[in-house]
Amino acid sequence: MxxxxxxxxxxxxxxxxxxxxxxxxxxxxxxxxxxxxxxxxxxxxxxxxxxxxxxxxxxxxxxxxxxxxxxxxxxxxxxxxxxxxCFVMGAIEDSMDGIFEALKEGAITMQQGGGVGYDFSTLRPAGAVAHHAGTIASGPVSFMRIWDSMCATILSTGARRGAMMATLRIDHPDIEAFIDAKHRSGELTHFNCSVLVTDAFMAAVHADADWPLVFPASAMGGAVDGASGEGETLRRDWSGHEAPVVCRVVRRVRARELWEHLMRATYDHAEPGVLFVDRINQWNNLGDRERITATNPCGEIPLPPYGACxxxxxxxxxxxxxxxxxxxxxxxxxxxxxxxxxxxxxxxxxxxxxxxxxxxxxxxxxxxxxxxxxxxxxxxxxxxxxxxxxxxxxxxxxxxxxxxxxxxxxxxxxxxxxxxxxxxxxxxxxxxxxxxxxxxxxxxxxxxxxxxxxxxxxxxxxxxxxxxxxxxxxxxxxxxxxxxxxxxxxxxxxxxxxxxxxxxxxxxxxxxxxxxxxxxxxxxxxxxxxxxxxxxxxxxxxxxxxxxxKTINVPESMPFNDFAAIYQRAFELGLKGCTTYRPNPVTGAVLEGVDTATPCCGIDRESD
Missing domain, CATH: 3.20.70.20 (Anaerobic Ribonucleotide-triphosphate Reductase Large Chain)
Structure with missing residues (x-):
């Protein structure tokens, strides 16, 4: 033809x-x-x-x-x-040596031209007591700022914008802080952020049930924000572990309130995105040998630790x-x-x-x-x-x-x-x-x-x-x-x-x-x-x-409830993730239409 x-x-x-x-x-x-x-x-x-x-x-x-x-x-x-x-990097070991080894691996990868994706769910929540040093954990978001500074330094010049993806589980105790991490202009600008949403969480939202925020008990040696070091436990699949582990319940929240919090952040600030992680693993051709908890920076390649795009x-x-x-x-x-x-x-x-x-x-x-x-x-x-x-x-x-x-x-x-x-x-x-x-x-x-x-x-x-x-x-x-x-x-x-x-x-x-x-x-x-x-x-x-x-561009005037329904519909349709973009004061507009009154301006949001 x-x-x-x-x-x-x-x-x-x-x-x-x-x-x-x-x-x-x-x-x-x-x-x-x-x-x-x-x-x-x-x-x-x-x-x-x-x-x-x-x-x-x-x-x-x-x-x-x-x-x-x-x-x-x-x-x-x-x-x-x-x-x-791009690459998804290895699991971040929850120790100072492990964290900075992961940071070094990311720096080496970015220096040679690759974007990176990390699951920060392996890091203890803010307020947890470290086993040996007796210090208080500062939480995943605090360490994300170190990665962001590294990326800015490595790629301080040149035609490519640094590209990183950060993910966190919907049941991590610091999930609210992660959801709010990019609310201020200039914060974590080298990261795309996505929440790992499970089928169980969506069921809890539908049922208007409570939702436990948990972390592996073996890493929770002391108090969290003044709470007792003992209490309710349950078994969960967890990032960095090959089999389900005993997790301590740090606190419970209403699933619908947490979902609305996530939706409101995305409505107001265009992030985080949502990854339906159980569906990703269910349909993974190598799902019998690997568990995926992160993607490349734009989300089209869910990858195991050290996987490449x-x-x-x-x-x-x-x-x-x-x-x-x-x-x-x-x-x-x-x-x-x-x-x-x-x-x-x-x-x-x-x-x-x-x-x-x-x-x-x-x-x-x-x-x-x-x-x-x-x-x-x-x-x-x-x-x-x-x-x-x-x-x-x-x-x-x-x-x-x-x-x-x-x-x-x-x-x-x-x-x-x-x-x-x-x-x-x-x-x-x-x-x-x-x-x-x-x-x-x-x-x-x-x-x-x-x-x-x-x-x-x-x-x-x-x-x-x-x-x-x-x-x-x-x-x-x-x-x-x-x-x-x-x-x-x-x-x-x-x-x-x-x-x-x-x-x-x-x-x-x-x-x-x-x-x-x-x-x-x-x-x-x-x-x-x-x-x-x-x-x-x-x-x-x-x-x-x-x-x-895929990004769904929506007008700034869209009502919040209509906006939140997009993500519910994405889940119902069997999608592996959903990303929207609504113009907002923090990120502005991605691209600008051309007319006689509009100067040529916009934001380059893609790494390649």
């Missing part, structure tokens, strides 16, 4: 800026040299490198596939950097034939072919990359997780004449993701036959995982026969700057935020520069209809009801074995 030829790459000022400030190496004369460098580097691990260098170069040059930013910036250079965008996105706008016409269609065969090649490309990243820490190398090579996603979905729907919130749009989007996922699994089976399965693979256990059980029969038969090269294959990232590089295509599966807007980005010297942007599909449509009235399919994000955002995410989640980074 013929698609339109590729326009000149880097045909917008911001695309040229992104390439020059983030991805260009040395004196590369143009982006073609960058693509060639990356293709060569990723082909060196192959038995026939020349063959695969040519194929990878074609994949990149046509903008059909957009590798993660760390791959573009680091592959084929002599820099001591990792090609993985190996990311890339298929640019869906490159597969539309006859856009904006009644004949518009999507090249499914081309999509499947690109998927197969992209899987091989990302699998090679695991062998071509360096690793900041040996434990990260062991985990990445053991599971060979990759995260292949999509970008430009909203633009494609417009090109096909579909409104983002229509059932037809969701049907098309679901079919696209199903095509990619099934092609990816088949490609990974072929790679296993050629190169061997991932080392942690155990056929019977893998085939019994819920996501794998739902795959077509031929894929399951192939896994049983040949194994599979990668434990996980799909994830949908927000695609930040790589979407700008591709002509400002709509990000991930997000709706078009604005047809025209201003965006402020970091320069290589750490300053900010503002650019006027046009959405990719909008620019192409205007080129064809300079004086025409745009169709109503050019809907912008805030014009959509939250249900439309949730429905799209829920449609794609069954075909994504990791997770989906």
């Amino acid at each position: 013929p698609v339109e030829p590729l326009v000149e790459p880097l045909d917008t000022p911001i695309a040229r800026h992104v390439w020059a400030s983030r991805y260009r190496y040395g004196d590369e004369p143009g982006i073609e040299a960058t693509w060639q460098r990356v293709a060569h580097a990723l082909a060196t691990v192959e038995a026939e490198p020349a063959v695969w260098e040519r194929r990878f170069a074609e994949l990149l040059t046509d903008l059909r596939f957009l590798p993660g930013g760390r791959i573009l910036a680091g592959a084929g250079t002599p820099r001591q950097v990792t090609l993985f965008n 190996d990311l890339g996105s298929i640019n869906l706008t490159r597969f539309v034939a006859d856009p904006f016409t009644p004949r518009a269609s999507l090249d499914r065969d081309g999509l499947a072919a690109t998927t197969r090649l992209a899987v091989r490309f990302l699998d090679n990243v695991i062998d071509a990359s360096s690793y900041p820490l040996p434990a990260q190398a062991e985990q990445a090579r053991g599971s060979r997780r990759i995260g292949l996603g999509v970008t430009g979905l909203a633009d494609v729907l417009v090109m096909l004449g579909l409104h983002y919130e229509s059932p037809e749009a969701r049907e098309q989007a679901g079919a696209v993701m199903q095509t990619i996922t099934h092609a990816a699994y088949r490609a990974s089976i072929d790679l296993a036959r050629e190169k061997r399965p991932f080392p942690f693979f155990e056929a019977a256990r893998f085939l019994d995982r819920p996501f794998v059980r739902a795959l077509p029969g031929d894929i399951r038969a192939g896994i049983a026969r040949d194994g599979i090269r990668n434990s996980h294959l799909t994830a949908i990232a927000p695609t930040g700057t790589i979407s700008l590089l591709a002509g400002n295509v709509s990000s991930g599966i997000e709706p078009i935020f604005r047809r025209e807007l201003c965006r402020s980005v970091l320069t290589g010297g750490g300053e900010r520069e503002s650019f006027r942007l046009e959405d990719h599909a909008w620019r192409r449509w205007r080129g064809r209809h300079p004086h025409g009235t745009p169709p109503d399919t050019f809907v912008e994000a805030e014009a959509l009801l939250p249900e439309a955002h949730l429905a799209m995410q829920a449609t794609l989640q069954p075909f994504v074995d990791s997770a989906i980074s």
Whole structure:
């Protein structure tokens, strides 16, 4: 199926800026040299490198596939950097030595280009007495401030903003302090924060029951805020422990009051986000051998300790034939072919990359997780004449993701036959995982026969700057935020520069209809009801074995009860997490619309 030829790459000022400030190496004369460098580097691990260098170069040059930013910036250079965008770090041992060892590991990882995610639930609550020193614990949030300062120091200059994720269990005694941690402007600015919400907590909210805040009894040697060191205990799964442990109940709260506290903080300050952690673990392809309690900074890759994000996105706008016409269609065969090649490309990243820490190398090579996603979905729907919130749009989007996922699994089976399965693979256990059980029969038969090269294959990232590089295509599966807007980005010297942007599909449509009235399919994000955002995410989640980074933009005027209902609905729809964004005095607006009275300004909220 013929698609339109590729326009000149880097045909917008911001695309040229992104390439020059983030991805260009040395004196590369143009982006073609960058693509060639990356293709060569990723082909060196192959038995026939020349063959695969040519194929990878074609994949990149046509903008059909957009590798993660760390791959573009680091592959084929002599820099001591990792090609993985992000890592989840190891469990933080609840001791001064353990805390600062974890801090050091994070600093080393960030220095080599990786964002980091941490679960702070292993740290004792504020007021707990330390066993040996007799000192009083200051709690997880106090130590998060040390991480925040480290991140600011490590990445004090340059075009990338430091990216960290902090999570805390909904039953940790310091959960209220965590929820309120970013209420003041300038506080913990390098962190995204998410609460690990369990199914039991949601049931307690529904039942209007009390909710125990607990911590492992073995670590609670003395009083907490003056309370007795003895009292009620119960057994709980807990971060950093392989089996349920005896936990001491520090106090009880009403579940609905705690939920409202969380919702109110998110309504007023845009954080924390919510991760439905039991669902994450239930649907984890390696859930029989690992327990996940954290994600990468944007949430699309839930990972075990020392797990890594190996990311890339298929640019869906490159597969539309006859856009904006009644004949518009999507090249499914081309999509499947690109998927197969992209899987091989990302699998090679695991062998071509360096690793900041040996434990990260062991985990990445053991599971060979990759995260292949999509970008430009909203633009494609417009090109096909579909409104983002229509059932037809969701049907098309679901079919696209199903095509990619099934092609990816088949490609990974072929790679296993050629190169061997991932080392942690155990056929019977893998085939019994819920996501794998739902795959077509031929894929399951192939896994049983040949194994599979990668434990996980799909994830949908927000695609930040790589979407700008591709002509400002709509990000991930997000709706078009604005047809025209201003965006402020970091320069290589750490300053900010503002650019006027046009959405990719909008620019192409205007080129064809300079004086025409745009169709109503050019809907912008805030014009959509939250249900439309949730429905799209829920449609794609069954075909994504990791997770989906998706932000529901809501107007400042939305009533609180309507806002809180979004998260309840996300849980009901089976989502793995939910993130919203409502303009507020602390974080302002993410991006600004363009009009004659608005200066170009905004906040660069993405690391890559």
